[in-house]
Amino acid sequence: MIRFWEDHPEIAGRLEAVRDLILQRAASDDPDVRAAVGQLLAASGKMLRPAFVLLASEFGTPDRARILRAAAAIEMLHMATLVHDDIIDGAPLRRGVATLHALRGPRLAVLVGDWLFASCFSLVADLGGDTHGGELARLVSRICGSEISQSTERFSASTSVRRYLRRIAGKTAALFALSFHVGAGQAGCTEAGVSILRRLGYNLGMGFQIIDDMLDFSSNAAETGKVPRGDLCQGIYTLPVVHALRADDGVLARALERAPRSRRAAARAFRIVAGGEGMRLSREAAESYTRRAMLEVSRLPESPARETLRSVTGRLLLRTW
Amino acid sequence: MIRFWEDHPEIAGRLEAVRDLILQRAASDDPDVRAAVGQLLAASGKMLRPAFVLLASEFGTPDRARILRAAAAIEMLHMATLVHDDIIDGAPLRRGVATLHALRGPRLAVLVGDWLFASCFSLVADLGGDTHGGELARLVSRICGSEISQSTERFSASTSVRRYLRRIAGKTAALFALSFHVGAGQAGCTEAGVSILRRLGYNLGMGFQIIDDMLDFSSNAAETGKVPRGDLCQGIYTLPVVHALRADDGVLARALERAPRSRRAAARAFRIVAGGEGMRLSREAAESYTRRAMLEVSRLPESPARETLRSVTGRLLLRTW
Numbered sequence: 001m002i003r004f005w006e007d008h009p010e011i012a013g014r015l016e017a018v019r020d021l022i023l024q025r026a027a028s029d030d031p032d033v034r035a036a037v038g039q040l041l042a043a044s045g046k047m048l049r050p051a052f053v054l055l056a057s058e059f060g061t062p063d064r065a066r067i068l069r070a071a072a073a074i075e076m077l078h079m080a081t082l083v084h085d086d087i088i089d090g091a092p093l094r095r096g097v098a099t100l101h102a103l104r105g106p107r108l109a110v111l112v113g114d115w116l117f118a119s120c121f122s123l124v125a126d127l128g129g130d131t132h133g134g135e136l137a138r139l140v141s142r143i144c145g146s147e148i149s150q151s152t153e154r155f156s157a158s159t160s161v162r163r164y165l166r167r168i169a170g171k172t173a174a175l176f177a178l179s180f181h182v183g184a185g186q187a188g189c190t191e192a193g194v195s196i197l198r199r200l201g202y203n204l205g206m207g208f209q210i211i212d213d214m215l216d217f218s219s220n221a222a223e224t225g226k227v228p229r230g231d232l233c234q235g236i237y238t239l240p241v242v243h244a245l246r247a248d249d250g251v252l253a254r255a256l257e258r259a260p261r262s263r264r265a266a267a268r269a270f271r272i273v274a275g276g277e278g279m280r281l282s283r284e285a286a287e288s289y290t291r292r293a294m295l296e297v298s299r300l301p302e303s304p305a306r307e308t309l310r311s312v313t314g315r316l317l318l319r320t321w
Numbered sequence: 322m323i324r325f326w327e328d329h330p331e332i333a334g335r336l337e338a339v340r341d342l343i344l345q346r347a348a349s350d351d352p353d354v355r356a357a358v359g360q361l362l363a364a365s366g367k368m369l370r371p372a373f374v375l376l377a378s379e380f381g382t383p384d385r386a387r388i389l390r391a392a393a394a395i396e397m398l399h400m401a402t403l404v405h406d407d408i409i410d411g412a413p414l415r416r417g418v419a420t421l422h423a424l425r426g427p428r429l430a431v432l433v434g435d436w437l438f439a440s441c442f443s444l445v446a447d448l449g450g451d452t453h454g455g456e457l458a459r460l461v462s463r464i465c466g467s468e469i470s471q472s473t474e475r476f477s478a479s480t481s482v483r484r485y486l487r488r489i490a491g492k493t494a495a496l497f498a499l500s501f502h503v504g505a506g507q508a509g510c511t512e513a514g515v516s517i518l519r520r521l522g523y524n525l526g527m528g529f530q531i532i533d534d535m536l537d538f539s540s541n542a543a544e545t546g547k548v549p550r551g552d553l554c555q556g557i558y559t560l561p562v563v564h565a566l567r568a569d570d571g572v573l574a575r576a577l578e579r580a581p582r583s584r585r586a587a588a589r590a591f592r593i594v595a596g597g598e599g600m601r602l603s604r605e606a607a608e609s610y611t612r613r614a615m616l617e618v619s620r621l622p623e624s625p626a627r628e629t630l631r632s633v634t635g636r637l638l639l640r641t642w
Contacts, residue, residue: 030469084435088428107409110431111469114405117435118461121442125455134446140439148351148432 004046004315008308011051014068018050021072022079025119036100036112040079043097048208049175050075051312053183056197058305060187066127070186073123074179077136080116081143081175083109088151089234127186139178146170154235157245157253164242168209169202176205193300200296200309207289208316213238214282217274218320232256232273233266239285243278290317325367325636329629332372335389339371342393343400346440357421357433361400364418369529370496371396372633374504377518379626381508387448391507394444395500398457401437402464402496404430409472410555448507460499467491475556478566478574485563489530490523497526514621521617521630528610529637534559535603538595539641553577553594554587560606564599611638 005012019041026037050071057067085091086099087109093099101109117140124136146167153159180201184194216231217240231238237245237256245252255269273279293313300306326333340362347358371392378388406412407420408430414420422430438461445457467488474480501522505515537552538561552559558566558577565573576590594600614634621627 030466030473032469032473033466084431087431106427107472108469110405110408110434111465111472113431114434114438115462115465115469117438118458118465120458122455122458122462125458134443137439137441137443137446141436141443144432144436144439145351145354148353148429148436151428151432152351152353 002044002047004048005051007311011054011308014054014071015047015051017068018047018071018075019044021068022076025072025076025123032108033112033115036104036108037079037116039103040083040100040112043095044075044079045095047075048316049078049179052176052179052201053186055305055309056180056183056189056201057187058303059184059193059197059300060189062183062187067183067186069123069127070182073120073127073136074175074182076116076120076123077140078175080113080120081147083113083116085147087113088147089236135178135181139174142170142174150236153237155257156235157237157256159237159242159245161239161242164237164239165206168206168213172209172212173202173205176208177201196296196299200293200300203289203293203296204313204316207286207293210239210282210286210289211317211319214240214279214286215320216240217270217279232270239282240273240276240278243281244273244276247277248272286317290314323365323368325369326372328632332375332629335375335392336368336372338389339368339392339396340365342389343397346393346397346444353429354433354436357425357429358400358437360424361404361421361433364416365396365400366416368396369637370399370500373497373500373522374507376626376630377501377504377510377522378508379624380505380514380518380621381510383504383508388504388507390444390448391503394441394448394457395496395503397437397441397444398461399496401434401441402468404434404437406468408434409468410557456499456502460495463491463495471557474558476578477556478558478577480558480563480566482560482563485558485560486527489527489534493530493533494523494526497529498522517617517620521614521621524610524614524617525634525637528607528614531560531603531607531610532638532640535561535600535607536641537561538591538600553591560603561594561597561599564602565594565597568598569593607638611635 001009001012002015005015022041023034023038026034053071053074054067057070082094083100086094087101087106091099092102099109100112121136146169149163150167150171153163177198178201180197181194184197189197213231216238232241235256241252241256245256252269252272255265255272290313294310297306297310297313300309322330322333323336326336343362344355344359347355374392374395375388378391403415404421407415408422408427412420413423420430421433442457467490470484471488471492474484498519499522501518502515505518510518534552537559553562556577562573562577566577573590573593576586576593611634615631618627618631618634621630
């Protein structure tokens, strides 16, 4: 069972069904696709995005099979971005497991990512009728745009809070919002309902990403499955760094303006950020987005799904992994 | 003007409009996307696929603006596959120009490819109504499947004609067929008309790819813009090689079972293929597909578009670049 959802066996069970559906899609294809997709699914973490599709659909009248397919499409889109991100970042590990490109080379990783993108769109097209193909596609261009900015801004110590927020809005928050939107839309929610759920997703996504970026500066790599100081060494300067740079007297900026040349330089930059005000200010920002998410939750009609969303929102803020 | 279309100024002019539309799409995005897309378009070759969309639409009642967008979507899909292929193959040159990943690194190339995929789907979704989003998506999965087989079969001297044909059917011929299909479909052609045009595209694509693979064994790299012996060194064994292997007494197979260790070994394998029966048999196969394409052309109603297709089909067989 997926650890994050062990107190919600209903959701956990349906997320297993989402996994099975994705495996099924891959089964008809090349053996290498199948193996790669199986490996990715085995390390698939919390499966938040498909869970949000399922939960959002509970505020309408969901056709279970249809919602399952929508959830699978969203997860495949997310998997595609992870696989390509790992190539881009040259990341050896994700969630403590060797990445696809590290295991099998960038060649297969590029292709499996493309296969996942295409399969996501084809799954959405198969839903037929008034589906979200266009929105998905526009979202993917937006995600790519954010990734490209992130990529071209690497090792720039002159980045700003505003630029950071824009980047994570286009990357994480947009996909969270879409997950809620697709679930609610497919279940025929009212426009007002869709709009509350969409805003919930956006704020949850912003808070989630800030916490995620902060976890990069926590020491327990074993629990997060991340490479310690991964973002910092990649020149991706997240909110704790941006805040630390504002309070900096030049030492940090000098260390960050280029790829740290020594382990000691990287460790020094890490200590300045991890021990500084940047972490506290980042936590405040995450809390503020979480409060806004909670406000949207309280606008939803009373129901078990609402209570699940309330508990998940709280747990995502407090998590250490 | 695009050299291949200089005798068809009408098509050449509209292909320029397709380019402008793609640039326009990119203009609203990140400056790096814009630059990369501009660079790709500047080296965009014959633009056969969008030209086929335009030509096929002439057999119905085309809405010019709509067809232009469909043609742009198809070209963006093609561009996306090229960008990702070049990463996969580690190709330094395409059409004599440095590839995006060689110039700007795999990071940007992965992202620009993704951006192109997504923009293609979003352009198709914008067409609205009974569009080809699902077919495009399924085609992309199929193309990825073919690429993955090609990738996992590298350096295998036990490949077969059948496997080679299946691979190029999934890669080139499927996209050629879809280009005709989309053009005809968007212009409201009859089902019979769509089906002739689709078959024309398929056969044209098969012939085209065989010729393309043969050009790898011609000596005039300057004209083709290819890296001499590119496929052979990559372990991608195309039809001339497959045929040569069948007539081989073991020398070629031993040279090909692994990445050639020396320039001399690669040159020897090249000479065996280029000078052997494989080239003649490949040409016969290309001619056979071209004949089938010509047969489909003759089934079309008499019109200037039919004459253009006839002349293009002939020229693609005889081309040296």
